[in-house]
Amino acid sequence: MNRRTFIKSTSLAGVTLTLPNAIFSLDSTRKGVEFGLIADVHKDIMHDADYRLKAFIAAASKKDLDFILQLGDFCRPYDYNRSFLNIWNSYKGDRYHVLGNHDTDGGFTRDQTRAFWGMAENYYAFDKKGIHFIVLDGNDPNPKPWSGYNRYIGERQKQWLIDDLKRTTNPTIIFSHQTLELESDGVSNMKEIRQIIEDANKDAGYHKVMCCISGHTHTDFMTQINGVYYVQINSASYRWVGSKYKVIRYSKDIDKKYQWIKYTIPYKDPLYTFVKIKQDSIIIASKKTRFVGPGPKEMGLSQPGPHDPIVPTISNFKMKL
Template sequence: MNTPPNFFSMRRNLSLINKCILAFFVCFLSVNHQSIAQKIKKVKIGMFTDLHIATMHDGKERLTAFMDSMKTAKPDFIIELGDFNTVAPKYAYAFDIWDTYPGPKYHVIGNHEMDGGYNLQQALARRNMPSSYYSFEKNGFYFIVLDGNDKKSPDVKGYQEHMNPPQIAWLKDELTKAKGPIVIFSHQGLGKDGIDNAEEVREILEAHNAQNKKTKVIANFYGHIHYDRAEAVNGIWYVCINSMSYKWLGEEYGHVRYSDEVDKNFKWIKYTAPYKDPLYTVVEISPAGTITISGKKTSWVGPSPKEVGYPQDKAAYDVPEIRARTLKFK
């Protein structure tokens, strides 16, 4: 059989076309990857927790100091991690101050938001929150806000530290929606001394991470226990942000630290070890794999917890400080 005279020429042309197609797809994938990478950029968060307006006589000044600081820090958003304020009219000034912030701002529901006979729906309405758990995106990161105040059963009373099945089902579904690294905010933590079913929740988070390398849960920021602490559990950071206001001691360690008038008008303040200055932080999370927490240190008002006989088994965490930290994640 005779080979057509242009056979080898055709083969060369087809080879050239294949190389061009391959080059196109390599270029397309590279550009697409760069586009995705460019969407994930450093995010800066102004953060505080446990202001406890009803307990602190100078809560207004503490909150104002945070707001003034954010004018300089210029974060991408601010968030408070719970135990901020009830909807009692006499404390409305705290919401008024909060509402002056011009940028994105988010609330987490703490266990004391419903003190004084108020309910969750009232707390949500004042915060313009349709739900006590929700999500949002910023700079390519996916943020999930949880509520650790669910009841195990309808008849249980008192403060709760629990997430119920409907919220857990919602969380599982929400994890699948993430297109970038995931950060979780809650009032009660998800770590080893968090909500009573924290182990169940951590297993869900860890199972997600095992199957999703690009949308891993990297951290849980929380408050509630008024500690300064950060610990990693199976690749996820659990970071307790210290209270803006005080360390709770309890009635057996009561001590009058301010004037008689303050003690009369703020009946719980004597059972705390207050911080002289408000504690808050700016957290920067980089897609390069670092979480940077800015530090802030103050001193006790009056005697320290140790000086009034408070147990020292967790003294390393009972400090009037938010330590500067750089945490790494993969």
């Protein structure tokens, strides 16, 4: 099933997909695994990023979650961002980070950003109640002569991924900032990474890697490639549209201090989601808001394609296992 057929034959309001032959070790007496996700808050662009993160932490704190995770483009390691980071660290449960490409803007290194966040490794894995979770770093240096921002997974990390998938016997979910399915703006060597995933599934004899979840594109989309599902979680804050469509949507004072907001279509309320993994399904909770000011239709902005909708939404995706 290609992307266009997938979009035409399903509704973004609720999608049911099938993951054949998935094997779970979740005990039937347990409630399963539940975790919170927030992506692309962009503290260094969005004037009300603190409010958006506080809303997520408040909602997460009311639930009995196994962990929360942010999918990158969170904040740079400036001293004045420490109060923002403190909001994240106020969550009492387990917290995990994914490195985004903009988290090192301003000349910072990945090590500096990790140290600021308290993130031990660029890429790593952990287990919760019989589910294996892998966090990848899609910001390795591009091999020459490639140009542009770093969006690559290098040899050392690839070998680590191969070894980690061999070690685990648990059903697995992979997190990354850049997507592993959208070639125009995802991990540059995504086909190599997908091959590693598909080889692991073949060796296991079932779909060990159930799905891969990313941020980065500020869109709301899910698709299937060779039995693995790929989900793009929308930004907590906005969709970037560039200088051609710039609009001042807030006060002049805000525009002066946060000069990049005019190049975005902000979302009125923060977007985030909670994901439940049970023995028979993976469910991504929906959250909807509206645009601040004119939306893409009013601006004459054409949709980039069926795989990359401009919507102020995280859809209710349900994956049958």
